[in-house]
Amino acid sequence: MSRPLAWRLVAPLALCATLSACATGDAAVTLRAHGNEPFWSLEIGRVLRFSELGGRPLEGAVPEARTLDGVRRYTATVGGRLLEVAAAPRVCHDDMSGMPYPLAVSVAVDGRRLQGCGGDPAVLLxxxxxxxxxxxxxxxxxxxxxxxxxxxxxxxxxxxxxxxxxxxxxxxxxxxxxxxxxxxxxxxxxxxxxxxxxxxxxxxxxxxxxxxxxxxxxxxxxxxxxxxxxx
Known part of the structure; x- marks a missing residue:
């Protein structure tokens, strides 16, 4: 039986108190994230890109970010679909690889909320x-x-x-x-x-x-x- 969530959160770390500390290190990309069951990926840099396994990729302009209680949020309509992204500075372990990531990321789309991990694991070390x-x-x-x-x-x-x-x-x-x-x-x-x-x-x-x-x-x-x- 598959698990609905392929991620696990642990205590917040001071080193990731802001998203700038959890960036990928690529100047053109401010956020990369992914999730499992179902598989999805997100990239927010010069453009916003979102895709799911077997689905049509979405690409559009990056909306203005809002930050509340340390969580950065984006809301955009891409290809006629509403996307709501939240990236929280909490350690997130990918259940498939075991790799820890500095951000817990959720994407709300089509009435579903997808959970996953994002950022560069190197900043944790x-x-x-x-x-x-x-x-x-x-x-x-x-x-x-x-x-x-x-x-x-x-x-x-x-x-x-x-x-x-x-x-x-x-x-x-x-x-x-x-x-x-x-x-x-x-x-x-x-x-x-x-x-x-x-x-x-x-x-x-x-x-x-x-x-x-x-x-x-x-x-x-x-x-x-x-x-x-x-x-």
Whole structure:
């Protein structure tokens, strides 16, 4: 039996308090969104484009946006059909891919209300430093520090416990990948060196991420091992 909604919302994040912080990064596009069951897609940039699987695409001029309580709304008549769009700055997980998005988007059309996700997932990772609080269920050594900084240029860096590290990262439609890390070569006490090896081992196998209900970041590898961090 199919689920009527292919999305899930969690707690609002301060980093997406405005839609400008949740934009796709493409100057010509201010909003991209999609939904499942039924499949639909929306793009609002220089023009408004809306399509559903098996239906005739609609394209028209972008109406003036209205913002109320942080939710940006558009109302337009396109091809003789009324479209009402609402984009709210709340984390939305796509139930098909599991990918988190920074916007919960709804489209009202033909008496139906379609629900989905929008914006650029990268904005959920970038910004303030993440401080790791757990590595694969084992916590971290008292008074040690493990961090993650996702840079806009596709670089990930931080402290691995003893040494500094740097790696590349990339987002696709299905998940997150992290390249092999390079690190400095300082030696520390055995407990910190062991923790550093565990951290880097899990990190380089990461293939997806989640944002938890209290705003924590979860980096997860193919075997289910995870790194949990907070701002």
């Amino acid at each position: 970038r910004g303030a430093e993440w401080v790791v609080e757990d590595i694969d269920g084992g916590g971290i050594v008292d008074r040690s520090r493990v961090t993650l900084n996702f840079r806009a240029d596709g670089r990930l860096d931080g402290r691995a416990s003893c040494n500094r590290y740097t790696a590349s990262y990339a987002l696709s439609g299905e998940g997150l990948s992290v390249g092999r890390a390079a690190s400095t070569l300082m030696a520390c006490v055995p407990a910190l060196m062991h923790q550093e090896r565990r951290f880097l081992d899990v990190l380089q196998g990461v293939n997806r991420f989640e944002i938890g209900e209290t705003g924590e970041l979860r980096l997860i590898d193919a075997s289910g091992r995870r790194i949990v961090a907070r701002r």
